[in-house]
Amino acid sequence: NAGVMQNPRHLVRRRGQEARLRCSPMKGHSHVYWYRQLPEEGLKFMVYLQKENIIDESGMPKERFSAEFPKEGPSILRIQQVVRGDSAAYFCASSPPGGRGYTFGSGTRLTVV
């Protein structure tokens, strides 16, 4: 396993379109976390998921953002009706059961034009 895989690495969307970001955790990891990093800022926690469950979404904007981690397949962060302020790097991390030993992916850089 090459680690946490995120795709695409770069995504360009026009205002009003939808963005779908994918995260495949490391093998054996059942916990997924999404973070957002605005330019020149630190990472901000968004949402924590286990298979088919959202555990903590305290960092998710109330509108337009959603996340899922289905039984099969990658975790998806979905942003509807994107605006310029959504332009950022979005990172996914995964961990095994027990929650320690986090590994981050290389991120998806979303640009809204």
Add this chain to the structure above:
Amino acid sequence: DAKTTQPNSMESNEEEPVHLPCNHSTISGTDYIHWYRQLPSQGPEYVIHGLTSNVNNRMASLAIAEDRKSSTLILHRATLRDAAVYYCILSVKTGANNLFFGTGTRLTVIP
């Protein structure tokens, strides 16, 4: 969540030791001290963590003050590949949802 204070930037010459400070005067007795680093265009990478005693691993050493109100990440010989933003984070609970990244220290390594 307990806050940390780090210098915005530091410079080091290649192959010299680097001491990256972090102040956390409001740390609680059960907070772990974590260090992550973020290389350009990459996600954060775990470096080291500790509770009370100094810690060593293959990447770095962590020196924790006796009163735990500050700590220092030590890179014994800086290389160009160590140029990154270094984050000092306090966390008492497991789960990466409890990692709060500040703006970190941007380390520049001079050849």
